[in-house]
Amino acid sequence: MEPLMALAIGLLYATAIYMMLRRSIVKLVIGLMLLSNAANLLIFTSAGMTRGAPPLIPEGALAPAGQVADPLPQALVLTAIVIAFGVLAFAVVLIRRAYEIVKADDLDKMKDTDT
Amino acid sequence: MVKSGTIILNTAARLLMPLQLLFSVFLLLRGHDEPGGGFIAGLVAAGAFILYLFAFGVTATKEVLRMVDPRDLIGLGLLLGTLSILPAWFVGEAFFTAQWWEIPGIGFKASTPLIFDIGVYLAVLGTLLAAIMTLMEVDKDEP
């Protein structure tokens, strides 16, 4: 599964970067969303992908039965997902305010501090 | 922009919100053993309020929340998260060392990680509510 995921994540990254390089501010937001998702998947995939063995320990046992998926990247990605949401909320509101003030959707027109 | 919803949405929201909140507390408490935990529970609880928000609008939701401002929730969450690291200090261990206490009678295990998780829950809930409610409020002010 990893090679397929590598291809998919590569494509996700490519779309994300392409969108972030646009001048239209809404596209920047879309690019940001794609990038954060791609990064999460990158971390998740790098640890290796395991089917059907969640990092849970059965009731009464001291250790999981057999090999389980690595829990550490999962913990990292979990917080990253929520943080990405916080950052996204911040970014869209920032862009909304900027648009209200500058009245331009072209990032190239937002290059001065005094507008 | 977002108007109060239809009868179906209203009724569903009225019924679902308490259930969702209850479910979120359930997820929070079982999080240490089964899938769940502060982040997920906080998101579910936020979902409950946001559903209500869409059905009845900001003013009504604020009434439901009564005295509690989402921003206070964030503060409370951060406070709980920070406080939960202190008990270890009093028993002479390093910061963040988990402490467990058995509550007699019901056999429930209280612990600093649980307090911490509640802090996470409140912080996530507060953040989401604050962001979305502020957005909707501003929208209402400037049609």
Next chain:
Amino acid sequence: MQLAVLSGFVLAAFAPLLQRWCGARTSLVLALYPAALALWLLTQLPAVMGGEVLVFSLEWVPALGMSLTFLLDGLSMLFALLITVIGTFVLIYAGGYLKGHPDLVCFHVVIVAFMVSMLGLVLADGLMTLFVFWELTSITSYLLIGFNHTDLEARKSARQGLFVTVGGGLALMAGLVMLAIAGDSWSLQELLSGGEVLREHALYLPMLLCLLGGAFTKSAQFPFHFWLPNAMAAPTPVSAYLHSATMVKAGIYLLARLHPGLGGTELWIGILSVVGALTMFTGAFLALRHTNIKKLLAYSTIMALGTLTMLLGIGTEGALIAFVTFLLAHSLYKGALFMVAGILDHETGTKDVTAMGGLRRLMPVTAMVACISALSLAGVPPLFGFIGKELMFESVLEVGSFRAIIFLLSFAAAIFTIAVAAIVVLRPFFGERRETPKAAHEAPSAMLAGPVGLATLTLAFGLLPVLAGTGLLTAAASAVAGEPLTVSLSLWHGINLPLIMSLVSLALGYLVFRHWEWLRGNLARLDPLFAHGPEAGYENLMDGIVRVSEWQTRVLQNGYMRNYIMVMVVMLIALVGNSLLLRHAPEFAISLDVQFHEAVVAGLMVMGALFACISRSRLAAVASVGIMGFCIALIFILFSAPDLGITQLLVETLTVILLILVLFRLPRFASLSTPLERVRDLVVAGSMGVLIMLLILTVVDSNQFVPVSGYMIENSVPLAHGRNIVNVILVDYRALDTLGEIFVLALAAIGVIAMLKLRAPKPEPKSAGKGQGAKESADG
């Protein structure tokens, strides 16, 4: 000992409070501190004179082997005594000089802090301790030069002094680090006992150059001498203290300190003696161009610093004895002369020596002090300066290499110095009375105490050289030499070459003084030449730095978002690609262990992303990003991450809600780029995608590292009492990270609220009330 010295910083902090309690007497109270330290040092004097090296060590972080160690040997003792004694006089003097100045409090704070830094510098044993105190003196000196902060010139001079000395400080740090590497120790004491190792180390040349860079800038050696005369913008007590007696000698101290370890090589002798002699001549010669009494003294200080450097460079036994003698003599008379200059400025309202005259009747005490000190400066017997100069001539005659140059330069310097001494004392005090801006009268006793004290020492040491010579100076000279020396000073050596040189230079010096006006007129013609001096070089360098930073800001910080992203992405591709492709040739096996439904989910995910990219409708783009997010949630669930799946699902839902709330406030998609730009962006984005793909393939295939989560899995139930390992990691093993993350979330929320609710008041007359309202509603 350390505490006694460092408590000075505490004292400095409390100086404003003292000001409230003691009022005008604050300076006197503060002067008790250096006086007490000086007394304590005197009690240690017998031990030090016996050749002992007192070590005071204070463990700081024993686990890291860090300690604060002070070292008290002859050299440190000499400097520490100078700092404390002159410091006492200067504080008393400043109380009179700056009486009623609104910033007197600041002055007290900074000058005491400076005093402590200087003491720390000369006492430090650790190289880093030395460096820290060194930089502290630079900073406090900056604050003191810029004391008259409403004066543009003063600010400019302060900045110049700071840039030059701190620039040298950087070189010094590099030098000290190399020294520590070469000698394998951070302790001066240990380093200097192993001189051979240092001198033969491969790093000797760069190390020496860096250390000299630090010392030369601090001690205003040619071609860095220009900052010192400009630093005369400082109030006179500061000039007397920092810019003659102490701080500028820090570089000299460093050279003397390192002499046993690094000195004696061809390189050391060559650089130090030639630079020293050049500085000597430059200082004495340039002094004649000026009529401002402080500038005259500043240039003669440069001359003295050059002399000291040169003597260290010559490095023979006689030269080292001359070094310590001259050092002591110079500090005494120059401190006194600066204070006299301050008195003149204070009482007559001018600093121009040509505007003063005949003041000796009005200010007899000041005139007396000035005469003694200036005669010492000129090197006239029976004053201490004479002994210093005799010894200096003696060692110049002993020089091995560059003899002719050094001899000529130092002889010329001596002549000009005598002329300067004559100008400084004869012009203001003798001759016919001239009207000055203020009606001159004798200075108050507080301002006289310091100069009188120093002049008395000059006279005493001159008449009874034994007082200074046998004890302290022997110890100091031995410390500089690194082996025991015996100093026996006397006024009369019999008729020999140095004496003849002294007499000839006196006569010639007087001649120069007689024709000073004429000489100065001619020197003024050389002014265009000075436009190309080292100071102009400094100005050009500064302008250049400003221009470069303007240029790079224009290029890199140009305000175009996509350029920033482009630069970052391209750098990332270059760096990661470099190590991925060139360092580890990517090796991976492609195994296609894919089930049908997994492939469908992954395909759907990519489709969602691609559609978001090409869609022309905002809503469609958001929806397709949503589809991609749900597919990711599915992948998480399929591959053993239930918590992640649930989180992703919930967040994705909330994201769509958020975007829909905001989207209609945002502009529609627009096509703004040219086709060429699109192709360029596609290439960059495509390379990034390929790079990431290769990266994942390589990473997944490598088994170089054992996962760190083994411990977490094993101890999840026994120690953390939790069966959901992911949650245990979040709230227990790595709770600190999580705490940080919820703080980030809270910050994002605060940012959102702030941006939406707190509006800048609109530029209308009634805006104040409106802004208030917005604020209240945000608080409510």
